[in-house]
Amino acid sequence: MEKILTKGKAFVDEFGRERIFNGINIVDKGKPTNGVREYAYSWEDDRIKRLKALGINLVRLGFTWDVIEPQPGKYNEKYIDFLSKTLDELHENGIYAFLDLHQDLYSGSKGGVGDGAPAWATLTDGYEFKDQRFVWAEGYFWGKAVHRSFDNFWNNTKVGGKGLQDYYADMIKHLTERLGNKPALLGIDFLNEPFPGSVSNQVIKSLLSSAVKVAFTSRNISRTKLLGDLIIKDRHKYILDNFNARVFAELVLGAAPVLNKFDVEKYNPFLNKMGAAVREVNNNLILFVDNSYYCNLGIPCLAGPIMVKGEKDKLQCFAPHGYDFGVDTPLYKYASNERIKFIFDEHRRTQERLGIPVIVGEWGGSSEGNEWFFHAKYILDMFDKHKWSHTYWVFFPELPDTEFAQTVLKRAYPIAVTGNITSYGQDWDKKSFTLEYMQDGDFDVPTEIFVPGKISVLELPEGAAAETEENDNCTILKIKSQVGKNRIKVSW
Missing domain, CATH: 3.20.20.80 (Glycosidases)
Known part of the structure; x- marks a missing residue:
């Protein structure tokens, strides 16, 4: 390791x-x-x-x-x-x-x-x-x-x-x-x-004092709604909504x-x-x-x-x-x-x-x-x-x-990235993941991404090459990329 x-x-x-x-x-x-x-x-x-x-x-x-x-x-x-x-x-x-x-x-x-x-x-x-x-x-x-x-x-x-x-x-x-x-x-x-x-x-005294003050004076809370949520049984589930x-x-x-x-x-x-x-x-x-x-x-x-x-x-x-x-x-x-x-x-x-x-x-x-x-x-x-x-x-x-x-x-998440990560994130509904990073030199090791399934679509930056390791219905994506800005998008 x-x-x-x-x-x-x-x-x-x-x-x-x-x-x-x-x-x-x-x-x-x-x-x-x-x-x-x-x-x-x-x-x-x-x-x-x-x-x-x-x-x-x-x-x-x-x-x-x-x-x-x-x-x-x-x-x-x-x-x-x-x-x-x-x-x-x-x-x-x-x-x-x-x-x-x-x-x-x-x-x-x-x-x-x-x-x-x-x-x-x-x-x-x-x-x-x-x-x-x-x-x-x-x-x-x-x-x-x-x-x-x-x-x-x-x-x-x-x-x-x-x-x-x-x-x-x-x-x-x-x-x-x-x-x-x-x-x-x-x-x-x-x-x-x-x-x-x-x-x-x-600490407890401060929290209790603040709770009383907020309940009676805060402009950020509706006392009418809070009272209704406290009194009406069907609205109990909304009590916490008052505390934004x-x-x-x-x-x-x-x-x-x-x-x-x-x-x-x-x-x-x-x-x-x-x-x-x-x-x-x-x-x-x-x-x-x-x-x-x-x-x-x-x-x-x-x-x-x-x-x-x-x-x-x-x-x-x-x-x-x-x-x-x-x-x-x-x-x-x-x-x-x-x-x-x-x-x-x-x-x-x-x-x-x-x-x-x-x-x-x-x-x-x-x-x-x-x-x-x-x-x-x-x-x-x-x-x-x-x-x-x-x-x-x-x-x-x-x-x-x-x-x-x-x-x-x-x-999906980036395990290891050959450069400085700019951004990354998963689209939960589309089952896709995007990673952007800036690479400032050559690396003997690849960027590695965990993908929670088998890859269906892969978009690589120009000049990049990819290898995959599949097991247990997941994939380790390994990418050798070049110096400069890199953007990778993978779907599964």
Whole structure:
């Protein structure tokens, strides 16, 4: 597999081709069983080959701190061996991966309903985790055990004379030493959706205050329509339509100062510490900058860039997340393209500030039926417009055979391009794909495009030659093109 580097806001390989990644999350959060969390040490299916047939060329490979370091300074080498074998299997199938140190609600230990930290690193200051009553994330809103656990993590509170983040950095370093030279390994995402801890109370107060203000004073909302949608049962499905992008901005942007302070004072030092741990033993892995939990709403993010020894690290990318209301529920068919655009427009501004490439770490979710597919296609089109790579949330064993996987996730995209991409995109209705790029020199390797079917029509620039590899009802199109502007259009 080619070595992947970064160049400005793009990924490039060792040959100088611009690279795009079409990926998916495979995350092992552990399964609570009789008071113990059980983790998967093998995959008893052919998921990698099935994902390859969908055109997947990147996996966000998630697991928890709990499974890697169940006791202070004691690493679970058996599980790391499993990760090693998984990376080898991905390599054999031409699929890259990045490690995701996953967490939700800080921990699943001590009665917690989340996942992440081991029990010994879960310092709740005497508060107890509460059972879920409504939604999985409610512990973020009013769970004191969750808040205090994060407070102690960000404050690097000591356990056995050593700070929690110091343990964490050593764990990251150990993973890098064990796995860092695997050809399939792209980089490391240090912590899924970092949560700010007790200052979240200020965020919630700001959001609630803004909600009241918007409901009674905003010119961007019709109070008559909102009231009718709330009262009349048949109109409940239209409630979310009242919260367009302008209203959404009024709701969330007031919380920005609190989260920006967290990014600058707590999260950035953590990123720098983890980056330094990796760079002690490896200079080739890409360092990932995830946004904090509330920035999923489109609140401006001030995380990054990662600084190592006082300088901006040369290999890093931004890995934002974003979801619209109703995700993973029947309401998802009413998802708003306008709201999701607001969220990712803010992530785009963060990318411009950082000047680094993007892999959207989480997006999508799912629902019943196919009435929500329009929203997923809109999101993918938006990613293509920005030349963003992505990893869809989330894999489950039946996914590759679903209508969604076969008609949405399985799509055309440029794998590698011999030049600077100008634009690319798929016409979903016409089943065609167009790529334009500027080639400024000769290449010994071709431009490669994944085509989700057998090619029926191919339009090439003058002087170009093409070869195809067909398998599993898909095609890898390889094109040797000439210096200058190139335009390729393919239909299937």
